Amino acid sequence: MSIKVDQALCSGCGLCVELCPEVFSWGSxxxxxxxxxxxxxxxxxxxxxxxxxxxxxx
Ligand code: SF4
Structure with a gap:
């Protein structure tokens, strides 16, 4: 499995970071x-x- 966040699409809403901080975090x-x-x-x-x-x- 490969997972990635498309930086051009992400709005920074924070939902994924809130739901799964093990996998998602904030970029610069x-x-x-x-x-x-x-x-x-x-x-x-x-x-x-x-x-x-x-x-x-x-
Ligand atoms: S859920 Fe995560 S990847 Fe999707 S827009 Fe919000 S911060 Fe970005």
């Missing part, structure tokens, strides 16, 4: 970045579906 430009490629505690597909900008690619 106030947009979410992926710091880990997998998680046993978060449903990454579900979070990707919830991203309002559809910026999370799995």
């Amino acid at each position: 430009e106030g947009k979410a970045v992926v710091k880990k490629q997998e998680s046993e505690t978060c449903d990454l597909e579900e979070i990707a579906d919830q991203c309002p900008m559809e910026a999370i690619e799995i």
Whole structure:
């Protein structure tokens, strides 16, 4: 599995960071970045579906 945040699409709303701080964190430009490629505690597909900008690619 490969997951990434499209920096051009991310609005910096913070939802993914709030839902799964294990995987998502803040980049230097106030947009979410992926710091880990997998998680046993978060449903990454579900979070990707919830991203309002559809910026999370799995
Ligand atoms: S939920 Fe989507 S738009 Fe919001 S910070 Fe995460 S990647 Fe960016």
